[in-house]
């Protein structure tokens with residue numbers, strides 16, 4: 175598994191999740207296969223780093239070179255010391271540890287290369303695949319945030335997970 179930037183050739187990856195029941199609700203992946211909307215999504219992912227909003231990466235299978243999903247980090251403070259993580263894997267590639275490996279790689283890179291001190295993840299209690307992914311990368315559950323945010327039309331409860339920089343990990347810069 176390797177992480178890389180988005181390219182225009184990643185249209186098939188985005189198209190493979192436009193009809194996922196969850197991904198378009200919790201990300202800005204369009205819920206249609208409109209080519210303009212898909213290209214705009216890819217352009218937005220690339221712009222995040224340029225605008226200082228965070229970093230979004232495509233998860234790539236090393237053996238086949240296939241793009242299988244996305245993992246990224248979004249800064250939550252101007253200082254960039256607190257950030258949240260997010261990830262999704264296309265349905266046909268799930269269950270092969272891509273998200274667990276991708277999150278570990280992202281976390282390791284973030285603590286080595288960025289000023290980030292605290293990484294957060296908000297995950298619905300039913301989404302065991304996601305919170306297991308988080309726990310496998312060292313995230314700890316801090317509690318339940320009741321009616322934390324909208325997922326589609328409804329506000330939903332979310333577990334708050336976090337991972338903080340260890341004393342042994344120097345801040346970048």
Ligand SMILES: CC(C)(COP(=O)(O)OP(=O)(O)OC[C@H]1O[C@@H](n2cnc3c(N)ncnc32)[C@H](O)[C@@H]1OP(=O)(O)O)[C@@H](O)C(=O)NCCC(=O)NCCS
Pocket residue numbers: 196197200260261262263264267268269270271272273274275296297298301302303304306307310
């Ligand atoms: C959640 C998601 C990213 C998991 O991706 P994945 O590549 O299939 O997960 P992995 O194969 O790396 O598995 C990681 C862990 O989750 C567990 N897991 C994965 N899918 C699971 C499921 N449906 N039910 C229960 N556990 C599951 C694995 O057993 C593994 O646990 P372990 O470390 O205790 O052995 C994927 O299902 C997805 O993209 N879902 C839709 C988007 C989403 O929910 N994103 C996260 C929002 S908070």
